Amino acid sequence: MHLLGELVFLGALLSAQVSATWTDPSVLDACPGYTVSNVVTEGPTLNADLTLAGEGCNVFGTDIPQLSLSVTYETDARIHLKISDPSNTRYEVPESVFPRPNNSSSVSPSSAQIQFNYTESPFSFTIFRTSTSEVLFSTANHALIFESQYLRVKTSLPKGANIYGLGEHTNPFRLPTTNTILTLWSRDSYEVPIGSNLYGNHPVYFEHRTTGTHGVFLLNSNGMDIKINDTESDDQVTLEYNVIGGILDFYFLAGSENDPLELAKQYAEVVGVPAEVPYWSFGLHQCRFGYNSFVDVADVVTNYSAAQIPLETMWTDIDYMQGRRIFTVDPNYFPLARVRDIVDYLHQHDQKYILMTDPAVAYTPDEDYAPYHRGTEMDVWLKLPNGSFSLGLVWPGVTVYPDWFHPDIQTYWNNEFETFYNPESGIDIDGAWIDMNEPSSFCFQPCTDIFNQAIQQALPPPRTAPIPDPNTPIFVNSSKTLTKRVEATDNIMDPPYEINNAADGRVLSAKTAWVNSTHANGLVEYDTHNIYGSMMSVSTHLAMLARRPGLRTLVITRSTFAGAGRYVGKWLGDNFSSWGMYRQSIAGMLGFASIYQVPMVGSDICGYAENTTETLCARWAMLGGFYPFMRNHNSDTSISQEYYRWPLVAEAARNVLDIRYRLMDYLYTAFHTSHLDGTPLLQPLFFKYPKDPSTYLIDLQFLYGPSILVSPVTEENSTSVTIYLPNDTFYDFLTFEKIEGQGANHLGYKSPRAMTTTELRQRDFEILIAPGTDGTAKGSLYVDDGESIDASVNGTTEVEFSFGDNVLTVNGTFGFDLGVSISRVRLLGASADVGAKNASVNGLQGNVTTSYDAEKGVVDVEIGVPFDKGFEVVWN
């Protein structure tokens, strides 16, 4: 959602200035550091005291004289290192927000995959890989600094280090190592400028070397700058954490010497695996800010249908609200009865509906707005230290913010969801969309008169569109004529170390809730700001669950913290329509899907802000067909960009949706695997080809599920793209042509075209066998009812496929009644010798039709066997 009052630069990617508080590194390195004493080692845990080793350097406050160190080998592959102040209860990310991972009790430090060692004075530590003694993290020569509002840890890494993560940002996927600052402080960041802090906070990085991949996670929700620099030293890259509160709470993950997927799974053990989402959520979503009335919304649904483009889910932005207040509908533009008509129509056609819900609630002491009064009665609003409400300025004008730490907040939120989104009397949404939860505020600093700013900024803005006749017929089959384009104690307020917050003069409270706002449990926004959006995510997930017990939820959020994937999916915020943003969306998505464990991710297809073009939108429709979360969405000041607006875009969308739907169960299976053990749904190429240095930089190609390489066209007006193919065997998805690069396995599934995912599930499957360099292939399929959290309610079907020596074996359990058949099996890369053979199914010859395309090397076997048990296809 567009933030009012920001400067808008057109054309090139926006870039923020790199300028955090800068102190000469030699001054920081000259700080005394600490001396280790009283070391006690007990099983997998080491505890020790750290004493300031000289006069404090007091760079951003006073050095804390005494610290405690604890190091635990939690698993064979994970070391947990904690440094805190024993004399003071400092803020730590609450367990209620971030449950700590479970330990395995009996790890032997000397045989663990990574180890910790240290020097006593000044204290520094090293994490190294046991098998090779290779140092992965080392604070040597960089003094530890621990002050009340400033924590500093600095490690040296090899020159040219391949570092990924530390989002949310719009940098390249492989982070630049020269003069880079990554700032974590949730921010409503219109047009997502490069080098600035954005909506979410994921203080984890993966570092990849030809010798292995490991990870470092700092569990801390305070504001921070992480600086990466390769110009301070000739032969090293330094990575420095500058944190303005909390404690040092590191998880070091061994990863693996050969398989980066292992690291992703180890991180999932710490932050939790992604929640499963409903099957339908992989269909196409259409949204925009600026659908002015229920008539617009219904027309879009009708037009998609007329254009034969499968629309699964229709969305509505804040336009539906009265005065932009959550939990209301505008009686003129979105009368409840007519919105209910839309929902009924969608549900009758196996389609879905999603509405936006923001956290901020209009501050209306003198008006009859029940959600405000109910919350006030329950006393659930975030407060200032003097007990008054912490006011913000958002879409409805002056607002209060829900306090997600309040013991009654879930009751409040559940009740509002049950009331407003009630299937019988309200709007029966199928999923939820939560926005503005950094939390955002439009008040300019110093924000001394928020009521006056509401007037100045005309919030809420008056409606100008003509009021529709409430009886306007909708979903009439007349396909409307479409024009080609349609318009449309500490100084927490001002801490001594100033992080590089890109909002309003870097003030921490700028464009958000006051950082001195105090939660019901006494915690202040200074510490918890970065988890506000994640906490709203959990509450919304639970409120949706309470409405429909036992059914999975789809909640899409803007702001996230580490671990958010356990509850929600994420869209990449307010991008804009440009080729640069189109390209960047891949790196952004890889961050969430392959590192942060938030695989339900996508960016606004065709671009949110500014105006798209026909060719950009056509290409983006195709790339977006490979986003896990596939949604076209734009702003109220941009031209309309539904796929049917241009013939070229409509054709591109139909083509890619055909591919996406044919691969739907392949994607669904990969997502299920992700839910089971954290295997990333999407992968950068180096995850699969970790020894091939040419892959480390690539962020314009990616793996969709385990076996499909996506290489989109990346330049305007171009109809081809130069891609990198590692040493492996590939097949063109459309022509089936074999392309030798040499090595792994590929296998896919497909079912013919359908207009909804419900219809898709009634279609037969096809099996596509794409043998790797060694001539074998394998794959798997997971199917369940697509919506129950407990999939055993209706049963599951789990099938393994393997191919080798001219035999395809299909084997598994068939607990969910698919009610469909396997219509055909295609074997790619087949020699004439194999092409000449007869195929038999379970030894029954003569029942199947086989053909061979010698030019492409494709054997096509029409088999038509019911898919309710295992079988074999043998070529002999």
Ligand SMILES: *[C@@H]1O[C@H](CO)[C@@H](O)[C@H](O)[C@H]1NC(C)=O
């Ligand atoms: C830790 O183990 C408990 C009990 O087995 C389980 O309920 C919980 O989900 C686990 N926590 C994590 C983060 O895996």
Ligand SMILES: *[C@@H]1O[C@H](CO)[C@@H](O)[C@H](O)[C@H]1NC(C)=O
């Ligand atoms: C820790 O062990 C590594 C690997 O053996 C070694 O290179 C490093 O010097 C040691 N560091 C300390 C602080 O003892």
Ligand SMILES: *[C@@H]1O[C@H](CO)[C@@H](O)[C@H](O)[C@H]1NC(C)=O
């Ligand atoms: C990187 O180092 C150079 C000096 O070599 C310095 O000017 C610059 O400010 C540093 N950048 C960061 C982000 O610390």
Ligand SMILES: *[C@@H]1O[C@H](CO)[C@@H](O)[C@H](O)[C@H]1NC(C)=O
């Ligand atoms: C909290 O911040 C607000 C806004 O700057 C200010 O009016 C108030 O005095 C602050 N309260 C305290 C106790 O710092």
Ligand SMILES: *[C@@H]1O[C@H](CO)[C@@H](O)[C@H](O)[C@H]1NC(C)=O
């Ligand atoms: C987008 O197009 C509309 C209609 O042509 C125009 O009014 C608006 O200024 C354009 N926006 C931008 C950012 O170019």
Ligand SMILES: *[C@@H]1O[C@H](CO)[C@@H](O)[C@H](O)[C@H]1NC(C)=O
């Ligand atoms: C693409 O083609 C259009 C129309 O010919 C032209 O205006 C535009 O400048 C071209 N873009 C590039 C990057 O060449």
Ligand SMILES: *[C@@H]1O[C@H](CO)[C@@H](O)[C@H](O)[C@H]1NC(C)=O
């Ligand atoms: C490609 O991989 C194969 C093993 O699969 C190996 O024999 C061959 O040498 C590799 N080729 C190159 C150019 O690396």
Ligand SMILES: *[C@@H]1O[C@H](CO)[C@@H](O)[C@H](O)[C@H]1NC(C)=O
């Ligand atoms: C799953 O089972 C429940 C209970 O038997 C049933 O009500 C529901 O319709 C089933 N769902 C699907 C998608 O088959």
Ligand SMILES: *[C@@H]1O[C@H](CO)[C@@H](O)[C@H](O)[C@H]1NC(C)=O
């Ligand atoms: C899979 O196949 C093997 C051997 O072909 C058989 O022993 C096994 O029972 C099968 N498993 C299932 C789950 O059908």
Ligand SMILES: *[C@@H]1O[C@H](CO)[C@@H](O)[C@H](O)[C@H]1NC(C)=O
């Ligand atoms: C072969 O065809 C017959 C008759 O259509 C059918 O009953 C049988 O199931 C088929 N066998 C296989 C293996 O598909």
